[in-house]
Amino acid sequence: MSHAGPTPFVRRLAVVLALPVALVATWWFASAGSQSFYFPPLQTILQTFLKLWFSPQAVEKVAPSLARFSIGYLAAALLGIAIGVPVGASRNLRNVLEPVLEFLRAIPPPVLVPMLILFTGVGDEMKTLVIVFGCIWPVLLNTVAGVRALDDVLAEVVRSYRIGAFARWWHFVLPGASPQIFAGLRQSLSIGIILMVVSEMFAASNGIGFALVQYQRTFAIPEMWAGIILLGVIGIVLSLIFRAIEARILGWYYGLRRSQRAN
Amino acid sequence: MPAEAAKKTAKLSARTQAWLQGLAGLAGFALVLEIVPRVGLVSPLYLPPFSAIVAALFEETTSAMFWAALGATMRAWAIGFVISVVAGVVIGIVIGSSPMLRTLTRSTIEFLRPIPSVALIPLAVLLFGSQIQSTLILVVYASFWQVLIQVLYGVQDVDPVARETARSYGLGPWAQIRYVTWPTTLPYLMTGVRLAAAVSLILAVTSEVVIGSQGLGKEISDTQSGGAVAIMYAYVIVTGIIGVILNLAARALERRVLAWHPSIRLDTVEAGG
Amino acid sequence: MDRAITPMLEVRRLHKVYEDASRTVEAIRDISFSVGQGEMVCIVGPSGAGKTTLLKCIAGLLAPSSGGVILEGQPVAGPPPAMAVVFQEYGRSLFPWMTVRDNVALPLKQKKMTAARREELVRNALAAVDLAGVNGAYPWQLSGGMQQRVAIARAVAYEPHVLLMDEPFAAVDAQTRADLEDLIRVLWHRLRVTVLFVTHDIDESVYLGQRVLVMSHAPAVVMEDVAIDLPDDRTQLETRSMARFGELRKHIYSKIQLAKQGWRPPSE
Numbered sequence: 001m002s003h004a005g006p007t008p009f010v011r012r013l014a015v016v017l018a019l020p021v022a023l024v025a026t027w028w029f030a031s032a033g034s035q036s037f038y039f040p041p042l043q044t045i046l047q048t049f050l051k052l053w054f055s056p057q058a059v060e061k062v063a064p065s066l067a068r069f070s071i072g073y074l075a076a077a078l079l080g081i082a083i084g085v086p087v088g089a090s091r092n093l094r095n096v097l098e099p100v101l102e103f104l105r106a107i108p109p110p111v112l113v114p115m116l117i118l119f120t121g122v123g124d125e126m127k128t129l130v131i132v133f134g135c136i137w138p139v140l141l142n143t144v145a146g147v148r149a150l151d152d153v154l155a156e157v158v159r160s161y162r163i164g165a166f167a168r169w170w171h172f173v174l175p176g177a178s179p180q181i182f183a184g185l186r187q188s189l190s191i192g193i194i195l196m197v198v199s200e201m202f203a204a205s206n207g208i209g210f211a212l213v214q215y216q217r218t219f220a221i222p223e224m225w226a227g228i229i230l231l232g233v234i235g236i237v238l239s240l241i242f243r244a245i246e247a248r249i250l251g252w253y254y255g256l257r258r259s260q261r262a263n
Numbered sequence: 264m265p266a267e268a269a270k271k272t273a274k275l276s277a278r279t280q281a282w283l284q285g286l287a288g289l290a291g292f293a294l295v296l297e298i299v300p301r302v303g304l305v306s307p308l309y310l311p312p313f314s315a316i317v318a319a320l321f322e323e324t325t326s327a328m329f330w331a332a333l334g335a336t337m338r339a340w341a342i343g344f345v346i347s348v349v350a351g352v353v354i355g356i357v358i359g360s361s362p363m364l365r366t367l368t369r370s371t372i373e374f375l376r377p378i379p380s381v382a383l384i385p386l387a388v389l390l391f392g393s394q395i396q397s398t399l400i401l402v403v404y405a406s407f408w409q410v411l412i413q414v415l416y417g418v419q420d421v422d423p424v425a426r427e428t429a430r431s432y433g434l435g436p437w438a439q440i441r442y443v444t445w446p447t448t449l450p451y452l453m454t455g456v457r458l459a460a461a462v463s464l465i466l467a468v469t470s471e472v473v474i475g476s477q478g479l480g481k482e483i484s485d486t487q488s489g490g491a492v493a494i495m496y497a498y499v500i501v502t503g504i505i506g507v508i509l510n511l512a513a514r515a516l517e518r519r520v521l522a523w524h525p526s527i528r529l530d531t532v533e534a535g536g
Numbered sequence: 537m538d539r540a541i542t543p544m545l546e547v548r549r550l551h552k553v554y555e556d557a558s559r560t561v562e563a564i565r566d567i568s569f570s571v572g573q574g575e576m577v578c579i580v581g582p583s584g585a586g587k588t589t590l591l592k593c594i595a596g597l598l599a600p601s602s603g604g605v606i607l608e609g610q611p612v613a614g615p616p617p618a619m620a621v622v623f624q625e626y627g628r629s630l631f632p633w634m635t636v637r638d639n640v641a642l643p644l645k646q647k648k649m650t651a652a653r654r655e656e657l658v659r660n661a662l663a664a665v666d667l668a669g670v671n672g673a674y675p676w677q678l679s680g681g682m683q684q685r686v687a688i689a690r691a692v693a694y695e696p697h698v699l700l701m702d703e704p705f706a707a708v709d710a711q712t713r714a715d716l717e718d719l720i721r722v723l724w725h726r727l728r729v730t731v732l733f734v735t736h737d738i739d740e741s742v743y744l745g746q747r748v749l750v751m752s753h754a755p756a757v758v759m760e761d762v763a764i765d766l767p768d769d770r771t772q773l774e775t776r777s778m779a780r781f782g783e784l785r786k787h788i789y790s791k792i793q794l795a796k797q798g799w800r801p802p803s804e
Contacts, residue, residue: 095284106506161643216385231382239377
């Protein structure tokens with residue numbers, strides 16, 4: 001027996017799209033005949049967006065930013081985990097280092113940009129290093145917390161079955177700490193994006209941030225809006241990629257929490 | 264006698280030991296910062312010795328400019344933070360209490376949330392230049408989501424049985440919020456407040472560094488380009504100290520508020536760290 | 537059952553003291569006993585008696601303050617490969633990020649064997665505990681009793697000579713406990729493994745064991761080594777309603793009451 005009316009899938013799609021479509025439509029029509037300098041019609045913005053970011057030069061503008069971001073973020077993630085695991089496992093190391101690390105983490109990351117310019121000038125190294133130095137702290141500290149909170153019954157199981165060093169690390173420590181580690185990686189993701197943009201706005205010769213500043217300074221307003229939208233899209237895409245990876249790796253964790261909550 | 268001495272140090276509680284070890288770590292860090300530039304591992308032009316930085320810091324605290332910058336940063340932080348929290352709580356409770364609103368807004372929230380606040384910098388500059396409004400745009404846009412997401416988690420976590428009971432006793436919507444929704448949401452809100460406090464500081468300083476609004480970030484940027492390196496580091500340390508104080512204050516507030524509550528909240532992982 | 541000349545497991549004058557910043561606790565004063573090959577021995581005692589401490593010393597997870605444990609003629613200095621432990625907290629002793637099959641297989645990866653042999657052991661172990669169908673499930677998808685069966689399967693697959701069980705059924709409901717007790721008896725018969733079973737449940741210790749070691753309060757010593765002369769073929773219904781069962785139970789119960797009052801056997 002089929003219901004009259006739209007299928008469940010169509011209904012779900014409608015609900016998901018209803019508000020966004022309404023907002024975009026409002027923007028479109030409210031700005032349609034706009035003479036305002038700072039708020040051009042949405043149509044113009046979208047046309048500029050297509051012209052700007054779907055051209056070959058677009059890759060030149062965007063690729064360096066994303067490359068620096070990816071390298072910096074991955075390096076920060078690996079270093080954060082690599083340092084965090086031994087620190088988390090040793091109570092003494094933790095006690096000694098935690099205040100210092102918490103202080104370094106509390107320094108607002110954008111401050112690192114002028115600092116690093118002193119050391120490495122305004123080139124690619126600065127922009128990549130600043131992302132590393134900004135993103136490493138949440139990963140590191142969350143790894144420490146995750147390793148510290150490993151279940152001690154499980155630790156005894158590992159010992160009683162004489163599970164070797166590598167297997168212990170790979171099958172117990174890393175998976176056990178992974179929920180906390182991913183929380184840290186999520187925070188680092190936003191910090192990394194901020195630093196990517198800030199480092200390019202502050203001092204750069206290429207990249208999205210640099211392009212945005214140029215558009216704003218030369219009052220190329222539709223291009224500026226197109227750049228803002230692009231940054232938004234990049235943020236959204238990176239977030240989606242992150243969530244997809246997280247869902248793959250932490251699938252067991254969601255199931256575990258669900259079953260705990262049910263009881 | 265060594266045995267007695269060993270017993271004496273063993274008598275120190277684990278907590279005191281941890282404190283002392285932490286202090287040792289900080290002292291060691293300062294020592295490294297002192298020695299590395301003096302020995303020449305890093306040029307003292309880029310990294311002055313720790314003592315020079317501390318001296319610069321003390322001297323800055325005597326200047327009115329320092330306090331003006333500090334005040335400007337804290338002012339921008341405070342206004343943006345409060346706006347974010349209030350807006351987040353109100354909108355969060357309104358949306359969270361209505362299943363229809365929740366489903367309708369979910370996609371929009373998931374869409375707007377990952378947009379980096381820094382994307383708005385050029386727009387803010389055009390509209391407000393380096394006035395405080397630019398900073399507020401950035402701060403509020405970033406921090407609001409932190410609070411909203413947590414409040415939504417909290418409202419969703421309300422025990423349906425409790426809600427039904429309240430309704431069967433004839434409690435109106437306002438009373439329901441007060442006695443059922445609010446206590447459940449409070450732990451999540453505390454997490455949101457802690458995250459928002461940190462994010463607000465980050466964006467406030469970002470605005471100062473990039474846009475040049477008045478504040479600590481601007482001082483850091485100016486001193487760097489002007490070559491007053493020790494003073495620059497002094498300001499960096501100040502921002503770090505503020506960050507630490509905000510974090511400690513948020514955690515203390517969290518503990519005090521949650522002392523009244525059973526642990527009904529999920530651990531920090533699910534709540535966003 | 538044949539008893540070998542050298543005991544499988546020997547505990548010699550075990551003594552364990554815990555020391556921290558504020559106080560010193562003598563958990564175990566002096567415990568000595570031996571277990572022959574293939575025996576099923578239960579250890580029973582009041583709560584806080586140090587039963588878990590004793591088990592952990594035997595398992596090599598905890599170093600005694602003095603005295604020692606000998607397994608098959610070798611002193612135990614750390615967890616020996618011929619021993620497997622089943623813990624009380626089944627929920628926390630299984631890796632939640634691994635399936636049942638991977639959980640059971642993990643300890644085997646440390647032992648040199650082909651993948652085929654390993655899979656065979658895993659399959660047989662899971663079948664032995666009546667869990668043949670849940671290979672791909674995650675532990676948190678299973679009930680408490682099933683999770684403990686997985687832990688038992690993991691221990692069985694490891695092919696240990698001695699199986700140590702630390703109050704494994706304390707946290708499951710009564711019906712599940714009865715099923716699991718019978719499962720242990722069946723496994724013990726089939727695998728001919730030596731079992732050391734710690735429990736606070738007197739009935740369980742009498743039902744399961746060939747011998748019951750009654751422990752005193754901390755600082756613990758063995759109050760008595762009770763021989764359980766019930767028939768080898770035991771069922772929940774029949775065995776527990778036997779007169780002899782009641783006598784043994786009463787005997788052990790009274791010894792435990794003495795222990796709670798602080799009575800201790802005269803020292804040697």
